[in-house]
Amino acid sequence: GQNIDxxxxxxxxxxAIVQINCTYQTSGFNGLFWYQQHAxxxxxxxxxxxxxxxxxxGRFSSFLSRSKGYSYLLLKELQMKDxxxxxxAVRGNAGKSTFxxxxxxxxxx
Amino acid sequence: DADVTQTPRNRITKxxxxxxxxxxxxxxxxxxYWYRQDPGLGLQLIYYSFDVKDINKGEISDGYSVSxxxxxxxxxxxxxxxxxxxxxxxxxxxxxxSGDHNExxxxxxxxxxxx
Numbered sequence: 001g002q003n004i005d006x007x008x009x010x011x012x013x014x015x016a017i018v019q020i021n022c023t024y025q026t027s028g029f030n031g032l033f034w035y036q037q038h039a040x041x042x043x044x045x046x047x048x049x050x051x052x053x054x055x056x057x058g059r060f061s062s063f064l065s066r067s068k069g070y071s072y073l074l075l076k077e078l079q080m081k082d083x084x085x086x087x088x089a090v091r092g093n094a095g096k097s098t099f100x101x102x103x104x105x106x107x108x109x
Numbered sequence: 110d111a112d113v114t115q116t117p118r119n120r121i122t123k124x125x126x127x128x129x130x131x132x133x134x135x136x137x138x139x140x141x142y143w144y145r146q147d148p149g150l151g152l153q154l155i156y157y158s159f160d161v162k163d164i165n166k167g168e169i170s171d172g173y174s175v176s177x178x179x180x181x182x183x184x185x186x187x188x189x190x191x192x193x194x195x196x197x198x199x200x201x202x203x204x205x206x207s208g209d210h211n212e213x214x215x216x217x218x219x220x221x222x223x224x
Contacts, residue, residue: 008149033212042199042217043152048210087151095159096142096167097213099151 002026002098006088011106012078020073020086020103028093034062034073035087037102043087047073075105083107112136113216115200121222128187130219132200140203141183142213143167143175145196152199158183190223197221 003025012018024032031050035043049055049064049071061074075082085102092098113134122128132141139160144152144167154167156175164175172194176184187194197220201213 004151031210033210040197040218042215043213044215045212048212050210089152095140096154096157096165098154098168099144101149101151104149 002090002092004088004090004098004100006086006100006103008101009104009106011108014078014080014107014109016078017074017076018078018105020075020088020105022071022073022088022100024069024071024088024090024100026069026090026092026098029066029090030093030095031091032062032064032071033089033091033097034060034071035089035099037085037087038083039085046086078107080107080109113200113202113214115198115216115219117219118217119220121224122190123224124191126190128190128221130185130187130198130200130221132183132185132216134181134200134202134214134216136202136204136214137180138202138204138214139180141177142201142203143173143183143185144199144201145169145194146199146218147196155185187221187223190221192223195221195223 006022034046037043047062087102088100089097142157143155158177200216203213
């Protein structure tokens with residue numbers, strides 16, 4: 001099975017940088033996803049890692065270490081609209097994904 | 110127009126009633142999923158289907174059933190609704206060739222309340 005851990009809540013200041021961590025234990029690994037979910041809305045895709053290293057996409061970057069079962073999502077130049085829940089999801093060998101409980105990020109002025 | 114649609118968007122029902130939630134997609138994806146989300150928690154997989162003739166149980170399938178009527182339609186049924194099935198339900202789709210990395214595309218959600 002899959003076990004995914006991420007912090008429940010984080011707070012950061014507008015314009016700052018925040019790092020959201022995700023650790024996982026899986027019986028199979030075929031990629032790690034980060035999704036953003038605003039309250040009451042559907043999750044939307046942010047980033048994907050399948051090989052070790054950093055993937056950069058504008059203000060968002062995601063890092064993966066498969067040997068450590070560890071990923072982080074880095075958000076730069078925080079904006080108020082970045083206040084949302086961030087979901088880490090691991091896709092196993094069967095093609096389905098397991099989601100963490102999400103990290104609720106609050107950006108303050 | 111939305112690529113993944115869900116009906117109804119909101120539903121209030123009583124314990125013991127049979128409820129069907131419907132999902133349609135125009136993305137042409139083979140894979141479809143049903144998740145539930147409880148407040149403050151992530152998404153739990155109920156059922157998933159990788160093509161029209163394929164149905165698989167997820168983590169929490171008890172009390173639910175599904176039907177894949179066509180490539181574009183995947184329905185979730187609660188045979189006899191109970192209060193702890195009160196949740197936000199999401200349908201999602203993906204495909205081996207979808208997006209950049211076969212990521213999932215989610216519908217807007219159905220908020221179900223069982224009294």
